[in-house]
Amino acid sequence: MLSASMPNPTVLDALYAFLVAAAVTALLTPLTMRIARALGAIDEPRERGLSERPTPLLGGLAIFAGVLVAALIWLPEGYGGAPRLWHGVLLAAALITLVGALDDRFDLPPIVKLAGQVAAAVIAVHFGVAVKAITLPLSANCTSPTPV
Numbered sequence: 001m002l003s004a005s006m007p008n009p010t011v012l013d014a015l016y017a018f019l020v021a022a023a024v025t026a027l028l029t030p031l032t033m034r035i036a037r038a039l040g041a042i043d044e045p046r047e048r049g050l051s052e053r054p055t056p057l058l059g060g061l062a063i064f065a066g067v068l069v070a071a072l073i074w075l076p077e078g079y080g081g082a083p084r085l086w087h088g089v090l091l092a093a094a095l096i097t098l099v100g101a102l103d104d105r106f107d108l109p110p111i112v113k114l115a116g117q118v119a120a121a122v123i124a125v126h127f128g129v130a131v132k133a134i135t136l137p138l139s140a141n142c143t144s145p146t147p148v
Contacts, residue, residue, distance in 0.1 A: 013074055018070070020073065021070035025067075028061070028066070036058040037056055039105055041056065067093070068093075071090060085127060091127070096117065
């Protein structure tokens with residue numbers, strides 16, 4: 001359940017959430033490395049690759065777990081009067097993480113990865129998530145027109 005005790009998170013709350021997410025991620029990374037080795041989710045060195053030795057994959061699982069723990073502690077329930085928004089974002093993120101983990105293990109074709117991304121977007125939109133403005137660094141906000 002999302003935290004109901006924090007209607008207006010502060011910058012300090014954001015810092016604490018970041019630190020918790022980073023700590024959980026760091027603690028779970030060795031476990032995900034062992035799981036990756038056991039499942040064969042290893043990036044082998046190749047001519048155009050970045051690694052010079054076999055590298056365990058599945059790090060996205062640790063990152064998702066860290067973000068999820070911080071979100072469950074610090075995200076305000078009912079932010080903007082719509083608790084469904086957070087649920088949609090977290091479910092979409094879980095789907096993206098699942099697709100990423102499956103890709104790490106089975107090297108999915110691009111169309112399957114795209115289908116996972118589209119499904120995650122559909123989930124988020126179904127829960128009412130909408131991008132109403134984008135802040136560009138060193139520039140003004142770009143806002144979308146309000147539908148009639």
